[in-house]
Amino acid sequence: MVEVTATDAPMLSASSRPAQRWLARLAFVTAAAAVLLVLSVAGVTGSINLLVVGAAGMAMALAGAWWFLSHRGVLRWLAGALVILAPLVVAILFARARLIWVVVAFALLWTAALAAGRRALAAPAITDGPAERETPPPRRPYLIMNPRSGGGKVERFQLIEKAREMGAEVAVLEGEVDVVELARQAVRDGADLLGVAGGDGTQALVAGIAAEHGLPFMVISAGTRNHFALDLGLDRQNPATCLDALTDGVELRVDLGLIGDRTFVNNASFGAYAAVVQSPAYRDDKTRTTLDLLPDLLAGQQGPRLRVRAGDVELSGPQAVLVSNNPYGSDDLAGLGRRPRVDGGVLGVLAVTVHGAIEAAGFAQGLRRAKALTVLTADEAVVDADEPTVPVGIDGEAVTLPTPVRCTIRPGALRVRVPRHRPGVPPPRPELDWARLRRLALSAGGG
Known part of the structure; x- marks a missing residue:
C-alpha cells in the first residue's frame, strides 16, 4: 500500500468551517x-527608486540565504x-527618507x-491519538540511564x-556497555517494565526488547532532542516529570519501525541524511555538522547511488532518503521536528532528488511541494544501492547495513507507559499553501 500524502491532501471543508473561510479571506486582504x-506611498512621494532598492534588497537577502546553505568557508559567512x-x-x-513607518x-x-x-x-487538534489504558503500576521497573x-x-x-x-x-x-544485553538480563531477572533516560538511539534498542517480551516501555526525556518524547506528548523541559x-x-499502544532486524x-x-549522522562531529554539534554537509546534498549525488521502492512507487538516484515510523509534519523535511501521531500504522518516506540549482533552492527553502x-506513505520501503553496503542513520546512530535494506512498520507493537498528566501533543503546524488558501477564500457558503 502506498499513497502520496503531501500535495494531494484534501482541502478543508469550507461549508463546515466558515471561520476558516473568513480567515483565508483576511489573509489575502492583509497581504x-x-x-x-x-506602492501607494512610493507613488505619492515619488519614491519609486527607493521601492526598487527595497525589492533588490529582499532579492539579495534571499540569494544570500541560498549561498549560505550551498557553500562553505568564507563565502558562507559572507x-x-x-x-x-x-x-x-x-x-x-x-528611515533617512522618513519612511521607516512603511517598513514597519x-x-x-x-x-x-x-x-x-x-x-x-x-x-484540528489531535483528539484521536493512542487510546489510554488503565494498568497497574509496575512492581519491578528497570531503568537504564545514560549520564552523558x-x-x-x-x-x-x-x-x-x-x-x-x-x-x-x-x-x-x-x-x-551492551544495552540490549543489559535489557535482556533485566527481563530474565523479572523486570516488568523497561525504561530509558537517554538518546533516541538507546531508546529504540531497549524498546525493541520491551516489544519482544510484551513489556511496557517508559521514556524519560533526558536526551538532547527527545524526538520520541515529543511525539508522545511528554515534558521535554523537565525529564523528572516522566x-x-x-x-x-497510563499505557499507550504505538508503532515501531523495523529496519532489517x-x-x-x-x-x-x-544518503546525504545518513552522511550527516555518520559524521564524527554529529553528536557534539548537530546543527554545525548538518550545515557543513548540506552543500554536498545541494551540489548533487554523493556516495552510493540509491534506489527506493515503496509499494508501487520506485525512485532512482535520490540524494537523500528518510524512512520514518509514521510521517512527519508538513513543514518538516529532515525528520528534525514532530509527527502528528505515532500510531497510524504506516511508514513515512521522504526522498530528495536534486537535478539542478532551481530544484535545490526549492528544497533548501523548505518547500514541501518542491520538485526535488x-x-x-507505505507499509514497506526497500532501499537498494549500487554498492554491497550502505551507511544508515538509525535514530541518530550511525551503522552500515548490507543492501538491499528493508524497512517495515509494526503497528501497535510497543506498550508505552506515560504519566497521566503530561503536556500532550500539539496540533501540527500547517504548511502555508496559497493555492489551497485561495480555493478556501473563494468558496461559497453562508457565515
Whole structure:
C-alpha cells in the first residue's frame, strides 16, 4: 500500500468551517494591503527608486540565504552577512527618507497575513491519538540511564536518586556497555517494565526488547532532542516529570519501525541524511555538522547511488532518503521536528532528488511541494544501492547495513507507559499553501 500524502491532501471543508473561510479571506486582504501600501506611498512621494532598492534588497537577502546553505568557508559567512546587512541597509534608506513607518506597517500586515493563512489551514487538534489504558503500576521497573546524554540531564535533574526513591532499579551506563544485553538480563531477572533516560538511539534498542517480551516501555526525556518524547506528548523541559508514570501512569499502544532486524522509534536515514549522522562531529554539534554537509546534498549525488521502492512507487538516484515510523509534519523535511501521531500504522518516506540549482533552492527553502521532494506513505520501503553496503542513520546512530535494506512498520507493537498528566501533543503546524488558501477564500457558503 502506498499513497502520496503531501500535495494531494484534501482541502478543508469550507461549508463546515466558515471561520476558516473568513480567515483565508483576511489573509489575502492583509497581504494585498501590505503591497498596496508600499506602492501607494512610493507613488505619492515619488519614491519609486527607493521601492526598487527595497525589492533588490529582499532579492539579495534571499540569494544570500541560498549561498549560505550551498557553500562553505568564507563565502558562507559572507553570504550570512549579506542576509543580515541587506534588509538593514534597506531599513536605513527608508528611515533617512522618513519612511521607516512603511517598513514597519508592511511587516505587521504581512505577519498578520501569514498568521491568518496558517490559522485558516490549521488542522484540528489531535483528539484521536493512542487510546489510554488503565494498568497497574509496575512492581519491578528497570531503568537504564545514560549520564552523558543531553549534556548531563540525568545528574542535573537527579533522575537516579528520584527513580530509586520510587522503587525502580537503575542501571547507570558507564563506558562501553551492551544495552540490549543489559535489557535482556533485566527481563530474565523479572523486570516488568523497561525504561530509558537517554538518546533516541538507546531508546529504540531497549524498546525493541520491551516489544519482544510484551513489556511496557517508559521514556524519560533526558536526551538532547527527545524526538520520541515529543511525539508522545511528554515534558521535554523537565525529564523528572516522566518518572510520574511509575506511580500514576497510563499505557499507550504505538508503532515501531523495523529496519532489517533492528527497531527504530523515529527514523532511518540514507544518503546525504545518513552522511550527516555518520559524521564524527554529529553528536557534539548537530546543527554545525548538518550545515557543513548540506552543500554536498545541494551540489548533487554523493556516495552510493540509491534506489527506493515503496509499494508501487520506485525512485532512482535520490540524494537523500528518510524512512520514518509514521510521517512527519508538513513543514518538516529532515525528520528534525514532530509527527502528528505515532500510531497510524504506516511508514513515512521522504526522498530528495536534486537535478539542478532551481530544484535545490526549492528544497533548501523548505518547500514541501518542491520538485526535488517526493513524499509517500507505505507499509514497506526497500532501499537498494549500487554498492554491497550502505551507511544508515538509525535514530541518530550511525551503522552500515548490507543492501538491499528493508524497512517495515509494526503497528501497535510497543506498550508505552506515560504519566497521566503530561503536556500532550500539539496540533501540527500547517504548511502555508496559497493555492489551497485561495480555493478556501473563494468558496461559497453562508457565515
